[in-house]
Amino acid sequence: MIRSMLTVALMAGFVCFASTAFAKGDPAKGRLEVYSCHGCHGVTGYESVYPEYHVPRIAGQNEQYIIDALNEYKSDARHYPTMNAQAHSLTEQQIENIAAYLSSLAPKQLHKN
Template sequence: MISMKKHLLLTQLALCAGFALASLSVQAADVQGSAKAGQGKVWLCVGCHAIPDYRADYPFVYKVPMIGGQNAAYIASALSAYKKGERKHPTMRAIAGSLSDQDMADIGEYYAAQTAATPPNPLK
């Protein structure tokens, strides 16, 4: 049987953990991306995502999507999912694993700003 002191201590620990997790999610939600800052962070992306009709062959053959014009929040969310292992692709997981939440938001904003009307851009 758990003593009253142990029960109180466990309750306090659970509350502290809950507050810590809530703080982390608020911080992640507060991150504002910058397309200008993102321009200097997409150099790894262009090796695959800037090549029209590019097909990767590792770990299997598939068509690599062009991500210019994609929604910024979607790109940041996808990168976060790769980093956490929720999306499965070894190369993307390795790249996303090296990115901070700010990097992901900046990259998302950079690609969201790219449209068909954007002047030719080798980083698109």
């Protein structure tokens, strides 16, 4: 019993930690800053020219993943010229704002794409 209470308390602690550790961006500012993403990520079914595949859906994506992905483009750990150029133009604060906004777009109910 005590053990399970401890587990629950630990889990709750983790959730608190996780939510504060990841929430730094301002989604209202992010909404303005995603303007430059819109040209490719805003068009349903839009495909990159070469190689041909769909540009990913990013609205609703998880917050810290967006931050990590943009930083990987910035450091060239991910190499894709269009995204490298975009990421280089962003400050750390802008990246966090964009991630906060994009993750805030996740709907309450899942849908079929």
